[in-house]
Amino acid sequence: MDRRHFIRKAGLAAAGAFAAPYLLPGGRLFASSGLRKVNHVVFLLFAGGVRNLESVQFNDGNLMPNMLSGGGTISPDILPAIDFLPPGPLSQPLQNYGTLFRQFRYKEGPTGHYNGHTVAVTGQYVSTDLNIREAPCNPTVFEYYRKHNSPQQTALNSWWVANTLGPYPALNYSSDPGYGPAYGANFISPNFLISQDGFDTLGDPSSFSTAEAAAIRNIRKFANGVFNKSYTDSGQGIVNTESEAQQLQQFISDLYGKAQSGQYINPWGVGTSMNSDMYNVMFAEEIIQQFKPELLVVNMQDVDIGHFDFSQYANNLRKADWAAAHLWSIIQSTPGMANDTVLVIAPEHGRNFSPNTSVDAYGRLALDHTAPTDGTSGDQMAREIFCLIVGPPTVVKQGFVVNSVEGESTEIVPVIANMLGFDNNIPGSAGLKSYNQCDLAQAFY
């Protein structure tokens, strides 16, 4: 081989090596141009309306000791309302594993729960109260992920876990004609699905022999071939492939099995303190352990009792903090997600500075969240929130705190897209904030 041939072959080999997809240790195949920072993102919508005064500003002591450092003891007047919780599952507060933005903002639009959730998962503010019976008009982060990530991933990799029903099931995909259910996430509201009513309805399915199952498939295939429309034409939501649907059916059966065998009675050793936020996070952990999703969004809402009972708001804030720490401990103990996951935690909005007239058993006044939509007049405290981003030390700055007013709710979607390496594939016409313009980018190396 002469020198010219050697150089040509070496060049081709090098080019091939760069162009060819890599098979990662986790088994994931993706093009080397993906530029992912991590392969998994979990977004914990610390929702229900959390005011900075009670969270990062420690107005009543540190109600979030598993997430935040410092702050002192809980105010003695509300202490009797605080349920017992054992020590958290982490050796140090979560903020030490990442970057805390203490003055994050929900800058525009009505400070309602569904608005806040919608902004968080679409990356776009909405100026009016949303119709709670409709899916968002802007694409969700799930749709961006499933459409623009390369290679495209199925809904098994993308989950939306909500602790209540109402409008929230609608957030797994938008009405945008370029996206929609074909790119939506699997949605689950486990507190309703894995319940007594759920078991009565779904827990005892007929089973068929292999031969019967084959006959069913044949007849169904024949019937579908005769009919001129498919299920997806009905616009009833996302549809998993048949093999994935089987996995999901088995997953649901397993959850019922665990419920029946008592595994969900005091699963975290917190006794009667376990509230629906904690259960919702616990079921999100089941999804994490079973499917190792690349993108999972899970919310909490129990702090919204703050409309009527400030002390229980503080009590539930403390439980939400405990649940967040537990979530991170499970992520870090799940092979395939440990050290390869970024966790983003942010409330959807805050609460007013001025209380309403409801007084709780401890003499505290309750709090609504009704910031005027002009963004400047009156009580705007419901726009003041925090954002905590934790992740591997090679990706996320550890123990870093941003104390100034920086970052806003619409930055979460572009940050998730950047973490998973598909932000540059989202068309500019989508109107998302560019990652490079996001203050949250300070959290990453």
Place this chain on the structure above:
Amino acid sequence: MKAFRIINFFTPLLLVLMLASCEKEKDYIYEVNPVNVQQGGSTKNNAKSTVEFVTIAWADLFGTQIPQQELVKLNTVYSAFGDKKLIEDRILLNLLNKPGIQVPAATNVNGDTLKFIQNTYKKLYNRSPDAFEQYYMKEQIRLNTAISATVIWYALMSADEYRYY
């Protein structure tokens, strides 16, 4: 004179013919035999809503209206999972396992397989099976011992046409 005789001969004949031709015409009414006009599968364009799907499936399987309490339960559970096809499938499988369902015991009616197929299509799809469907289903039942009435009912209820009306 000869011409006059001819006229005299033909005039009565013409009169007879004219009278005969004026006989009142019979009114024929063309009708069709009474048939049950049913919607073919190809014209079903409307997807059933959640409530419609659940109430119709219950009525088909139990022959009764769904109790309000069951409807509330099913609606809640239905809302709690995003893949509606999967949940519908699971709801059907559970309903099929409940006591009191009225799925026929055999794939024939008094030995008549075709009658079973026709009854099943009318019950579940609100139409008669066409000749091809009758032939296919009859052959499946004849050749496959694994096929029970429940298998056929579940297969047809979980197929796309059952989702539409």
